[in-house]
Amino acid sequence: MRPLAYARVSTVEEAVETVTAAPGSAFLAGGTTEVDLIRLGIARPGLLVDINDLPLTGVEDLPGGGLLIGALARMSDVARAPEVAGRYPGVSRALLLGASQQLRNMASMGGNLCQRVRCAYFRDGLSPCNKREPGTGCSALDGLNRGHAILGTSEHCIATHPSDVAVALAAFDAVVRTSGPGGARRIPIDDFYLLPGDTPERENPLAHGELITAIELPPAGIARRSIYLKFRDRESYEFALVSVCAALSVRDGIVAEARLALGGVGTKPWRARHAEARLTGAPATAESYAAAAAAELAGAAVRRHNAFKVELARRAIVRGLTLAARGGAR
Amino acid sequence: MGIDLSAEAAPRRRTTVRGPSDEPVVLTVNGTEHAVNLEPRVSLLDALRDRLALTGSKKGCDQGTCGACTVWVDGRRVLACLTLAITCEGRQVTTIEGLTTDGELHPMQRAFIEHDAFQCGYCTPGQIMSAVALIEEGNAGTDQDIAEFMSGNLCRCAAYPGIRAAIRDVRDARAPEPGATGDGG
Numbered sequence: 001m002r003p004l005a006y007a008r009v010s011t012v013e014e015a016v017e018t019v020t021a022a023p024g025s026a027f028l029a030g031g032t033t034e035v036d037l038i039r040l041g042i043a044r045p046g047l048l049v050d051i052n053d054l055p056l057t058g059v060e061d062l063p064g065g066g067l068l069i070g071a072l073a074r075m076s077d078v079a080r081a082p083e084v085a086g087r088y089p090g091v092s093r094a095l096l097l098g099a100s101q102q103l104r105n106m107a108s109m110g111g112n113l114c115q116r117v118r119c120a121y122f123r124d125g126l127s128p129c130n131k132r133e134p135g136t137g138c139s140a141l142d143g144l145n146r147g148h149a150i151l152g153t154s155e156h157c158i159a160t161h162p163s164d165v166a167v168a169l170a171a172f173d174a175v176v177r178t179s180g181p182g183g184a185r186r187i188p189i190d191d192f193y194l195l196p197g198d199t200p201e202r203e204n205p206l207a208h209g210e211l212i213t214a215i216e217l218p219p220a221g222i223a224r225r226s227i228y229l230k231f232r233d234r235e236s237y238e239f240a241l242v243s244v245c246a247a248l249s250v251r252d253g254i255v256a257e258a259r260l261a262l263g264g265v266g267t268k269p270w271r272a273r274h275a276e277a278r279l280t281g282a283p284a285t286a287e288s289y290a291a292a293a294a295a296e297l298a299g300a301a302v303r304r305h306n307a308f309k310v311e312l313a314r315r316a317i318v319r320g321l322t323l324a325a326r327g328g329a330r
Numbered sequence: 331m332g333i334d335l336s337a338e339a340a341p342r343r344r345t346t347v348r349g350p351s352d353e354p355v356v357l358t359v360n361g362t363e364h365a366v367n368l369e370p371r372v373s374l375l376d377a378l379r380d381r382l383a384l385t386g387s388k389k390g391c392d393q394g395t396c397g398a399c400t401v402w403v404d405g406r407r408v409l410a411c412l413t414l415a416i417t418c419e420g421r422q423v424t425t426i427e428g429l430t431t432d433g434e435l436h437p438m439q440r441a442f443i444e445h446d447a448f449q450c451g452y453c454t455p456g457q458i459m460s461a462v463a464l465i466e467e468g469n470a471g472t473d474q475d476i477a478e479f480m481s482g483n484l485c486r487c488a489a490y491p492g493i494r495a496a497i498r499d500v501r502d503a504r505a506p507e508p509g510a511t512g513d514g515g
């Protein structure tokens with residue numbers, strides 16, 4: 001592990017200033033991504049700025065029934081916060097199905113949004129990888145790509161975005177609040193994640209030194225009965241092959257409103273807007289759910305080892321919507 | 331708790347940058363303060379094992395994937411391999427060595443022995459630190475909860491049935507209402 005300097009900061013202003021002033025520096029929250037990547041030699045900050053003393057750990061009510069989740073609130077605490085579990089069960093469930101309890105006790109919400117991809121070629125530090133070393137090529141295109149994305153890919157990168165909670169946050173139009181050298185911003189989560197295109201090294205629009213301070217969840221009555229399902233190679237402590245966050249509001253057998261987002265299949269947390277458009281006004285039946293899944297997955301681009309994800313995603317969407325129509329629980 | 335954006339901690343203090351070479355660091359482990367010199371890059375796990383000779387915490391993967399290094403920081407179970415030691419200044423670290431009181435094994439340690447909850451024993455300190463915390467968290471209500479909330483501790487010898495039996499025993503000896511559900515499951 002390369003040597004590094006360390007500073008602990010106590011205010012947002014100090015955090016932003018310290019990182020902004022040092023080009024090779026990075027924020028340190030729970031460290032579950034950052035320390036791992038430093039040890040692997042993939043992240044190389046000269047200075048780590050520890051933000052764990054910042055007073056950003058709360059979960060607070062917003063007018064109208066929304067929530068403001070502090071960037072340093074830990075995954076485990078947010079998952080069991082009554083406001084989150086009650087109003088956005090899909091978010092709570094997505095958190096609980098991610099990582100392990102030890103990691104959830106460490107990992108912050110802001111860090112979660114910024115976690116890096118789990119692509120083995122990115123992590124090995126050696127293989128050609130456009131994300132790690134722009135211009136070197138993408139080893140996954142013709143390599144072992146079973147876990148890789150089928151939506152939102154480019155010829156330059158097909159890595160899946162690994163966050164579970166970001167999928168649920170995408171379903172409910174979360175907004176990322178930041179404070180940076182240029183002032184404060186509010187970034188809708190869909191704009192927070194960038195498609196790889198020909199700049200896969202750039203994953204979000206944060207400037208150097210720009211700190212996520214909180215995540216806003218706008219009021220959404222529909223979210224009260226949301227579900228999150230995760231399918232993976234083992235039952236627990238594993239990243240998703242496919243995951244689904246879904247919520248439906250059904251009146252007289254007709255879908256009045258639908259929210260659907262997918263994990264494990266997209267290069268970013270995937271809000272399934274084509275599927276939602278198909279569902280709205282359609283009868284709440286398995287046929288409609290299948291048609292919605294087909295509409296979303298029509299654009300899937302598969303590689304040698306990940307074609308199975310299309311069928312897995314189709315079934316996961318149908319199951320997720322069926323459960324959501326029944327009022328959720330899981 | 332709270333989300334506070336103000337720079338209320340006025341007057342502004344100058345940010346102290348420490349390292350990259352050795353820095354004096356005070357670590358509070360199992361109630362005892364230890365003054366050590368550490369580079370900021372040193373993990374809590376390496377500090378415990380190599381500097382403080384507390385070798386109970388094990389290194390399985392050094393990547394957060396196995397749970398062998400599980401310790402408590404301020405009473406919460408975390409992974410010592412992904413924690414930098416210097417970030418633990420001012421916090422309480424508890425390791426497997428800190429579980430015994432006056433040479434008496436913790437009930438969870440005794441239950442592990444009674445239930446043969448290990449073979450090689452390499453994962454055991456991490457399992458026990460997780461298991462005690464699991465019950466404290468209220469996440470040991472059902473077998474399903476135990477399986478889910480212990481999934482961060484892998485056992486290459488597959489002693490899982492014994493581990494779960496030990497946890498059930500300690501839970502039932504403590505809690506008057508077995509079967510109460512935790513926050514997940």
Ligand SMILES: Cc1cc2nc3c(=O)[nH]c(=O)nc-3n(C[C@H](O)[C@H](O)[C@H](O)COP(=O)(O)OP(=O)(O)OC[C@H]3O[C@@H](n4cnc5c(N)ncnc54)[C@H](O)[C@@H]3O)c2cc1C
Nearest residue numbers: 029030031032033034098099108110111112114163164212
């Ligand atoms: C073995 C393992 C399994 C995992 N499984 C899952 C899983 O199933 N599902 C899942 O969703 N995740 C999973 N994770 C990922 C984990 O959730 C993330 O590593 C974690 O959420 C990152 O948060 P952190 O606080 O530890 O971030 P850190 O590691 O401290 O930081 C991560 C990055 O974000 C930056 N950063 C941190 N906070 C801020 C902020 N407030 N503003 C701006 N930048 C910031 C840091 O500079 C760094 O670049 C797993 C991780 C491991 C190691």
Ligand code: SF4
Nearest residue numbers: 119129138157158159
């Ligand atoms: S998929 Fe992306 S992260 Fe993986 S090797 Fe290709 S460019 Fe790198």
Ligand code: FES
Nearest residue numbers: 390391392397411
């Ligand atoms: S050594 Fe820390 S999780 Fe494996």
Ligand code: FES
Nearest residue numbers: 449451485486487
């Ligand atoms: S007892 Fe051998 S790894 Fe668990």
